[in-house]
Amino acid sequence: MKDHETLGERLAEQGISRRAFLKFCTALASLMALPPERAAAMANALARSQRPSVIWLSFQECTGCTESLTRSYTPTLESLIFDMISLDYHHTLQAASGFAAEKSREDAMKNFYGKYLLVVDGSIPINGGGVYSTIAGRTNLDLLQETAKGAAAIIAVGTCSSFGGIPNARPNPTGAVAVSDIVRDKPIVNISGCPPIPAVITGVLAHYLTFGTLPDLDDLNRPRSYYGTTIHDRCYRRPFYDQGKFAKTFDDEGARNGWCLFELGCKGPTTHNACATTKWNGGTSFPIESGHGCLGCSEPHFWDAGGFYTPLSAPVVNIEAATLGAAIAGAGVAVAMSSLDRNKIRRAQQAHEKLTVKEL
Ligand code: FSX
Numbered sequence: 001m002k003d004h005e006t007l008g009e010r011l012a013e014q015g016i017s018r019r020a021f022l023k024f025c026t027a028l029a030s031l032m033a034l035p036p037e038r039a040a041a042m043a044n045a046l047a048r049s050q051r052p053s054v055i056w057l058s059f060q061e062c063t064g065c066t067e068s069l070t071r072s073y074t075p076t077l078e079s080l081i082f083d084m085i086s087l088d089y090h091h092t093l094q095a096a097s098g099f100a101a102e103k104s105r106e107d108a109m110k111n112f113y114g115k116y117l118l119v120v121d122g123s124i125p126i127n128g129g130g131v132y133s134t135i136a137g138r139t140n141l142d143l144l145q146e147t148a149k150g151a152a153a154i155i156a157v158g159t160c161s162s163f164g165g166i167p168n169a170r171p172n173p174t175g176a177v178a179v180s181d182i183v184r185d186k187p188i189v190n191i192s193g194c195p196p197i198p199a200v201i202t203g204v205l206a207h208y209l210t211f212g213t214l215p216d217l218d219d220l221n222r223p224r225s226y227y228g229t230t231i232h233d234r235c236y237r238r239p240f241y242d243q244g245k246f247a248k249t250f251d252d253e254g255a256r257n258g259w260c261l262f263e264l265g266c267k268g269p270t271t272h273n274a275c276a277t278t279k280w281n282g283g284t285s286f287p288i289e290s291g292h293g294c295l296g297c298s299e300p301h302f303w304d305a306g307g308f309y310t311p312l313s314a315p316v317v318n319i320e321a322a323t324l325g326a327a328i329a330g331a332g333v334a335v336a337m338s339s340l341d342r343n344k345i346r347r348a349q350q351a352h353e354k355l356t357v358k359e360l
Contacts, residue, residue: 007209008047010083021047031203031278032215033225045210051083052209053108053116055147056090059140060133060167060176061122064195065158066092071281072198084202084209085117091135102136109150117208118151118186120144120179123160123167127175144182153187153214154179157201162190162222163300170304180221189214190221192273194297199278200226220300222272231268231294234276237261255291265309266293273298 011021025046026039034042058066070093087093088108089101096104108116122140125132130139148154156179159165167176180188191200204223207215215223232238240246240260247254247261254260262269268276271294275286287294293309296302 005050006047007049007051007083011047018043028203028206031199032207033228042206042210046084046206049209051086052152053088053112054085054119054205055088055105055108055116055151056093056119056121057135057140057143057147058091059120059122059124059144059161060174061158061160061165063092065121065160066090068193068195068198069157069201072202085205088116098136105147109147113150115152116150117205118147118154119157120154120161121157123164123176123178124182125167125174125176126182127173132174141182144179148183148186151186153189153208154183155201155204156180156188156190156192156221158196159192159194159297159300159302162192162220165194166303168301168303187214188221189217189223192220192222192227192298194302196298197226197274197278197280200274218272222298226274226278227272227298229272231271231273231276231288232266234274235268235288236276237288250291261288261291261293263311263313264293265307265311267296267299267302267308267312268294269312271296271299 022039022043025043026036029036029039029042089105091101094101094104122133124130124140124144126141130141133140135143156162160167160176161179164172164176164178164181167174168178178190180190189204191204193200200223203226204215207213207223215225218224218227220227232241235241237258237260240258241262245254245257245259246263247257247259248263249255250264260266266288268288275294276288279286279289295308296305299305
């Protein structure tokens with residue numbers, strides 16, 4: 001793609017019709033929870049946009065976030081890289097290596113100062129001066145601070161860069177922290193999830209290209225359109241929860257009948273993400289649909305909160321006893337969540353969230 005070519009010009013060159021592009025934008029608008037009528041405006045804005053320079057830094061992580069993105073279906077990775085953005089630096093995907101690779105980053109920083117997007121996946125180790133993870137002989141901490149200076153905005157991809165993630169789990173020997181613990185003077189959007197949903201990554205990039213701004217964010221800096229509801233709110237097994245029908249083991253009648261996995265430790269009620277609607281692998285499925293409860297990977301401290309097979313009702317009831325008084329706890333300790341009314345469930349969710357945040 002030529003340097004100043006717009007996305008519309010590029011698509012025309014490739015023989016992609018306006019109709020096909022509109023269809024693509026309608027899907028994107030839907031992913032971003034925008035009304036369908038915005039699709040045409042979005043198509044016009046995207047067609048006029050010039051691809052922004054993107055510098056992608058990978059720190060302390062498992063590369064699951066990049067694996068997730070490379071399995072993105074709409075738009076495909078190829079169109080994301082070559083048509084929508086200029087991915088000027090990405091360890092795993094770039095062809096250049098060594099000095100040439102670092103020069104790509106330095107050139108992009110210089111040529112697009114104040115305009116490039118910085119994407120970060122992985123946490124930043126700060127113990128021992130940051131020696132636990134280095135790139136080209138420099139600490140992650142050093143690279144982040146340097147690269148963040150000229151960024152227009154930062155997109156933290158994955159729970160590691162959003163909240164510290166698994167590297168930050170106890171005893172956290174490397175002193176792993178999130179991007180927002182280091183950078184305080186730039187707009188940051190957190191796309192949490194371990195790994196994050198690829199469609200959310202592309203949706204946020206498309207929003208930035210279309211409107212020139214980051215999307216509306218929640219109090220943890222996550223895009224509201226994707227993280228505004230819990231997995232539980234949109235779970236197709238929810239009717240079973242409401243009827244009090246729970247699988248008690250992974251091979252009992254309830255499990256075979258697809259009943260709610262709450263009592264097997266599902267963290268859907270306290271986990272904000274779009275897995276239940278966007279799903280994975282091109283909309284094929286998501287963990288609960290494959291018979292396993294949600295681990296809560298898009299929430300802070302999900303690993304230390306642990307108890308992946310411990311029902312939320314156990315800590316919930318204890319916290320209720322401590323914070324809401326004996327009225328609920330006395331009668332409710334052994335009561336299945338199915339018998340609690342919606343307000344109690346909401347209080348329980350809030351209390352659990354307090355536990356995961358406060359006690360860790
Ligand atoms: Fe963390 Fe991503 Fe989990 Fe892995 O880059 S969010 S460990 S999927 O790879 O950072």
